[in-house]
Amino acid sequence: MIGRAIFLLHFAVFATPVFAISGKLSIVGSDTMASVLTDLSREFQSVHPDVSFEIQGTGSAAAPPALAEGTVNFGAMSRTMSSTELADFRRRRGFEPRGIQVASDxxxxxxxxxxxxxxxxxxxxxxxxxxxxxxxxxxxxxxxxxxxxxxxxxxxxxxxxxxxxxxxxxxxxxxxxxxxxxxxxxxxxxxxxxxxxxxxxxxxxxxxxxxxxxxxxxxxxxxxxxxxxxxxxxxxxxxxxxxxxxxxxxxRPLYLYLAQAPGRRLSILECAFLEHVAGPMGQAAFTRHGFQSDGLGLTEDVASVCP
Amino acid sequence: MSVPRQRFLQDFLFAGLVRVTSVLIGLLILGMFIQMVLIVRPLFEQPSAVARGSSAGLATHQTESGLQVLDDTGVQLAVTVSTPITLPKRNLQLSLASGPEGISIISESSSATVGTSSRRRLAMPGDLDALSLVTTDEAEQQLLLIFNSGAYRLIKIYADGRLQSGVSGSLPPHRSVLSVPGRQSWILVTEDTLEQVHLRFAQGRGELVPLRTLAIGQGLRHVSQVSPSRRLLVTTRSGSTQLWQLGRPEPATLDMLGSDSTSANWLSPVRFRVHYESVPARDYELRDGVTGVSAARLFLPVQHEGYQEPGYYWQPVAASDGFEAKLSLVPLLIGTLKAALVGLVFAIPVAVGAAVFVGYYLPSRRREQIKPFIELIASFPTVVVAGLVGLWLAPRLTDSLPEILGAVLIIPLAMMAVFGILHRLPRASGRIGSVKIRPLVLLPALVLVLSAGAVFGHWAEQWIFQGSLLMWLPTHGIPVQQLNSLLVGFVLGFAIFPVIFSLAEEAIYEVPAIGATGSIALGATPWRSFQDVVLPVAAPGIVSAVMLGFGRGVGETMIFLLLSGNAPGSDWSLFSGLRSLSATLAIELPEAAVGGQHFQILFLGALLLFILTFVINTCAQLLRQRVIGKGRVRR
CATH class of the missing domain: 3.40.190.10 (Periplasmic binding protein-like II)
Structure with a gap:
């Protein structure tokens, strides 16, 4: 009950409309991906200084509930969602989460x-x-x-x-x-x-x-x-x-999961970040951290969620 | 208003405030307790179901009184023989056919990387029509064939598609087979019981072994498939519906479903449809949050699917479907108590000894100088202590284990020796000067004793333990881990030492000096006077200090998280790691789904921790109050 109240309060405080590429992106999930995501966010901020990031690397299991609650933009996972996690997400949101494989580890x-x-x-x-x-x-x-x-x-x-x-x-x-x-x-x-x-x-x-x-x-x-x-x-x-x-x-594959309701588009901010991840700078960051990212068709995946 | 009146009002208001505050704190604690009990309660409730409307519009899908075999969600392989079985993990396709020799199994590798698709064939005796189940285990290493007669055969599948006939054996004859998620165990449906069997590996060979019997009692009419949360619905001949949770010895009878049902089947993990003889089928949903765990599963040895032997295992989650949760709280309780006890063993001698010295021997002025510094140790955040001291100490502790053990073990021996010698000496020569020079004599002596212990340990390693204690111990069945209970206990001792010292010192100092000085005036030695006059009065206070230190150790988290290794073993060995309740809560609670079984069990652990520390602290406080009361009476 109190959790729900705090959750609603978050909405009241943070749900401000985004007009330019500015605002806050929060990513919760895999600890494996935390350092590369921090790097990616820093590079992204050097291009878009008005964007702030909140990255929590507690473990992949933290991503599905946070994504289902709608408190984060992306869920970082170093595995696919299990069928119980998918079922839980469907039950709470009524649609499927979308996973984009960004690299393999x-x-x-x-x-x-x-x-x-x-x-x-x-x-x-x-x-x-x-x-x-x-x-x-x-x-x-x-x-x-x-x-x-x-x-x-x-x-x-x-x-x-x-x-x-x-x-x-x-x-x-x-x-x-x-x-x-x-x-x-x-x-x-x-x-x-x-x-x-x-x-x-x-x-x-x-x-x-x-x-x-x-x-x-x-x-x-x-x-x-x-x-x-x-x-x-x-x-x-x-x-x-x-x-x-x-x-x-x-x-193993590394994913960014997102909760994209059918018929709704991602925000400009989210798309800009995904395009950065799929771009040459983002890919270089993954290689630098020891991940493999070639041959995944990442650009096509990103283009399919951000037309 | 007159001054006395004002004074009275102030007193009254102040007393009221104090009383209200203490009541509020009490209520807060009670509230937290009740909240935890409420979270934990569904664990032990009987499941029940609520109606979710009737499915009257649907054609009444009546299953005959015969048993229905339903498959596992998704990946389960069909029993029908003609369709090939695909093994996605191994890039293989298997098909079965009747041949003159009996059954032939043909494996076809469909992988492009292996090259041209290769075909292999294995023939084995048996009748294809008598097969009741064909499946693989989850890793697709074994093909399992179960026949109606109860005979079974395991066939090993190699990476290149080669098949090798493995173990065969017999199980009870049955009418059909149900798959349990995880493909590690199966349920044989007989006339009036369900026999669960599991696939167990020993020395690279699998075999099917009976696991448990689900006694239905009244005769079976219909059995549902096993849901992903390992539940199955059994309809009996008398028309009642039982809900079995695999791992619980007793079923729950769902009376609210009526008593003329013919079958019940899962629609989702919590939703199911019941068909009736007279009325249209109805849908039900299990009441939320009721997860049904028996106390036996939490506190007694459990035989898990695929495990060699029953035991205490804690492995509540794994990110795979069909996982059987291992929920024994025993390893966590053992870990917590083991660490706290080892911590006490390190902390008590140092803390109580220091308390006696500071509280009894030292003059007040010196006492006030040194006490705050000792208590300052308590202000170190334990995460810093664990991170700096512990991680620095960890490799050194194992590297020089015999020396350290020698030094630790020699202290009680040396103390006994010193007491023995002093006892025999004439009284005057037993004294070592005044209290001021005593440390100057005793500290070098202590260093000498410790060095002697270390040398002895080193010597013992060479001569008794064949040159290496680290290798001698595992040869004799005791594994040595670098993050072990000794390390945790030592660092924990460091954390609880100031607690015990501070309270024990207070208890000793509180004892009115008049008794001690009186006895000394009558000719007792200071130690004699301490032993016979001060200690009896201070003892409850010292005991309470130790108990509070224990409570502090049990609730400690960061030291456990960083230094204990968090391995949920359930042994009492000092050289292996441990997993404490508090560290488990810190690791798992943030990730557990609110209201789920894992969450509730973690809260049950939290409740046990709370009760443990609450009882210990309350007893310690009661003891303390007794001693404080005594002191006051004497004054």
Missing amino acids: DIALIVHPLNPLRQVSRRILDGIFSISQRCGGPRYGLQWSSVFDELGDLPRAEIAGLSIQRYSRTALSGSYGYFRKEVLCGGDLRPQVMELPGFAAIIDAVARSPGAIGYVGAGFVDPRVRVLAISNAGDEPGSGLQPGDTGYPFS
Whole structure:
């Protein structure tokens, strides 16, 4: 009740008509996209100084409810909306949200540089991270030695006796959802998997402890950790793909969702921002942050919502 | 107005104000409590339905008394055999055909990247007409065939389209099979029960294992499909309708639907249509927010679909459809209590020791100089402490774990040794000068003892733990994480130390000096006088200080969020991480849909946290008031 009152109050205060390219754009959602969106907003502001931005990167799950309530212009999501989220949106707004894929993000598996692993397969990851082993992975013991023993020809590593420390994002992030669904075949993470509130924290934790393994967005990787190659089929050395390679298996789409009622046009401000995102400057920003954005047909998508 | 009268009026108004304020605060707390109870209540309510009009205009879609097999939303594969089954994730098409050898399964890779489409065939014994379900698991790794007789067979699907016959086995004979969202478990419909089976993987091989039996009791007439929120509607022979929530042991009987229904089917996750013998079909909707969670699911071990064994698991959400929520509050409670207890272990000796020294031994002037500085520690925001101290400490703690453990463990040993020696010595030689030079003697001694402990730890690592404690512990079944309970406890101890110190010191200082000075005048040593005269009076105050410190530890959030690792394990090991209630609330509450099951369970956690801290704090306050009262009486 009070929430609704505050929500209505927002309308009374902020719903002022927009005449020129000025006003406020608010984007809520994916933490992965927060930094690139901040960059994009800064570039946009250098062209249109009267526009202010409010960007919240709390996690993809925050986008659908905020979009359904109509409190934001765009919902940034690092996954597609689930059918329950779509159903909830339809129930509250009566139409479908529109998602525009703006880039894709490769999920990189990282370990400490002391770790002799260079390449992993889905099966090994399933064994390390999953409790239900839905990809048919083995059930490893507590120590790295059980992983190394199974793989055979790894150099006898000094970290073999250490506990496997697994790091993940918190359960509400899009990356977690993606990892669970695509890497673990829909299985659950073990209860021992530690959940940290950001990729930077995961990289930090992995860089600090030799027994650690974690997953991060490829754009976040820094030289303190080693990125593992992913082999699609067996465990033969050299068959793995690095993030950014074509055919890299763990690549997920990044979306900007918008609530465009049928027959209604987006505001000039919203369209200007979308065109900026699809333009060369916007694309350069995505590349700079380690995302891939070619071949998505982004310009056509934007043209279809902003004629 | 005369002065006394004015004075009286002022007093009266002031007293009234104080009383009103305290009542208001009480009401505020009560209001928050009631609000939380109201949010949580639907969790434990029986579901009910409200009518949403009759669908009289529609042709009465009467399903015969026979059972109907409905498919899973969207992706479910048809039972009809002739149409090929597409596996979008694997770029494969499967089709089944009758052959001389029995059933042949043909896989055709339709991917352009693989090259020319390749065809593979697998033959297996069986009769195509006796099949009751053909499906894959969610990851499309396994093809599952279930026959009416109860026999089943799993077939592994490789990326290149190769098929390999896997485990086969037998299940109860049944009339039809229902799919549960998530394609990890299925329900076999027999004459009067529903048997849920789940696909479990062990060492790379899947098998179908019975999970639970839904006893209908009165004979089945019709079963609906399983809704995305894992509910199914069962119409019994007597015409009543039961609502089953998978995971709850008991169904809810929806009496408001009448007792001559023939079938009930879902229209949406909350809306359903009921057909009747005599009257036209009617639509109903489940009352909003009633999510039905049994206490057993929250507090007892639960066998989840696809898991190896029952256990306490917290995984309330995942951004995928058909996800079975794991809602055990046990890991969160264990995590919270474990951290608070470890925090107390670190904080109590230091805080109470410092309180005794400052409140009893130190002259008032020195006391007033040092006390504010110790209390200043409380003014550090815990997020800063966690971020700076904790993250700096985390790698160092694990790197020099044996040394630190040695130093921590030697303190009680050293204390016992010192007490033992002092006890045996003649009384005069047991004293170490005046209170002023005592720290000058004791601090170096403490440093010596700690160093000795560290050296001992280092030595023990070399000789007892085969050179590395970090590797010795996991070999013996104890995993060591860098973000572990010791680290959390240590930093938490730092946060609750000033709370305990401040209150315990107050309690000791409040004890009237007359008893202590009197006993010293009669020849007792200061310690003896403290032990026998001051401590008995101050003890309830010290205990209450510890309890308040515990309450503070339980409610702490930022330290947990940054340093505990938030892994929802349910063990009491000091070397593994933990997930506390407060950090879970901080992470998940902002994202939980208001009024949803996850939201309500988080509030149940919040309510437990509130009750825990409220009870602890109230007890501590009562204890404190007793001791303050005692002091006053004596004065």
